[in-house]
Amino acid sequence: MSALDPDRDEARERARRRLEARRARMRGQDRSPRPNGALAGASALARAAAAAVGRLGPKGLAAAGGALIVALVLIVALVVRGCSGSPESVSAPAPEGEQPVEPTVEPEPEPADEAALAVILGDELAASLVQASEAGGDAAWIAAHPEAFAVDGEAVQRKLLKLAAEEPLAVPFVRSFPDRYPADAAEPCDAPAQGEVPRLYQWDVRWGSTVYSSTAFALTGCCPTSLSMVYQGLTGKGDLSPYDMGQRAREGGYETEYDGTDQTFLVAEAPSLGLSCEQIAVDADALRTALEAGKVVICNVGPGDFTEGGHFFVITGLDDEGRLAINDPYSAERSDRAWDVDQVISQTMGLYAYSAA
Structure with a gap:
């Protein structure tokens, strides 16, 4: 049959391929690019126009000329629209002068030693x-x-x-x-909140790298930092930072070599700061009495929970359960805890109670 009617065989083959393509698309397996719709339409019009000319023959060609011109105009319009008007077929140009952004590659961190x-x-x-x-x-x-x-x-x-x-x-x-380190000078403090003893740390970046007692203030400046907290809390002034208090201790001869500050500085310097200071007995009842009277206390402790050698910190009051609230100039972790009075007293070498003069 195909030998006698090749056009029919070819038509069947095209129909068979179209059926297979449609089935593949329905199964989601069609991966081949689809023809441009405008071009396909233009091609169909061209085939139709050619067939019409064939049927008319040479004699009808002149009469069909107008129809052919119209068909050609339509073909050109469809092709132009399909090639230049489809947003899928045109890529937006890159903004003029813009360079592609290179991805940032983070360096590998060095391993801990x-x-x-x-x-x-x-x-x-x-x-x-x-x-x-x-x-x-x-x-x-x-x-x-x-x-x-x-x-x-x-x-x-x-x-x-x-x-x-x-x-x-x-x-x-x-x-x-x-x-x-070693820094030549320090930055100033912020003004304290009204009625509060501020938390200040000797290792603050504003003054921790200055030199005090033969090494970094961060390691030896607990006494002047404690006195700065007391001064700011009782006077409401922020003009004397821990560094400034260290300078006063140095100028007064209370700075020691590699051992911080002589504790007599705490009593001797109080009048010049507008403060009254009383050294009280190292006793739980004496400490509670001073705190209940609204005084702020600097505590000097030996080896134990707070230090391996000697250390100063501020006791700001008692909580509802009678435990001590402290501002430790060396430890935010310890400052966040409440402390049993007897536990602290067992490590204490000196207590200094302050009030505004």
Whole structure:
């Protein structure tokens, strides 16, 4: 049959292919590009026009000329529209002068020097600092560069790394230490809130890298920082920062070498600050009496919960359960806790009760 009627066989083959393509599209398996609709329509019109000419023959060609011209105009219009008018076929030009943005590649963080940290801090503190470093940022840099903190010797190096391991709020200061120490001057304090004893830390980046008692104020400035808190809380003034109090101790001869501040500074300096200071008995009842009278107390403690050597901090009052509220200039963690009176008294070497003069 195909040998006798090739046109019919070809038509059937085209129909069969169209049927298979339609079935494939219905199954979602058609991956071949589809023909432009405008071009397909134009092609169909062309075929129709050619067939009409064939049927008319040479004699009817002149009469059909007008029809052919109209058909050609339609073909051109459809082709132009299909090629230039479809939003799918035209890509928007890139803005003039714009360069493609290269993706940012973050550098790989340096690994923590776990072996060196363990030697300096011991296994427990080293593990704490390494764990903090896993979040990246300042802690990661500190853990990777323990040698950067040995500028004042191994004792200072250990204290700085220990501070970073134990006090998350101090991490930015510790990270800045190699770049800032020794600083020539400090930045001022903000004005305190009315009626509140502010929390100030000796390792604040504003003054922690200045030099006091032969090394960083961050490590030796607990006494002047405590007195600055008391002064600001009782007077409402912010003009004397911890650094300023340290300068007063130095000028008065109360600064010691590698041992902070002589405790007599606390009593002797009070009148010049507009404060009244009384050294009270190291006794739980005496401490409660002073706090209930509205006084603010500086506590000097020896080795124990607060220090390995000696330390000063401020006792600001009693909570509803009779426990002590404190501002520890070296520890935000300890400042956030309430403390049993007897527990603190058992470590105390001196108590200094202040009020406004």
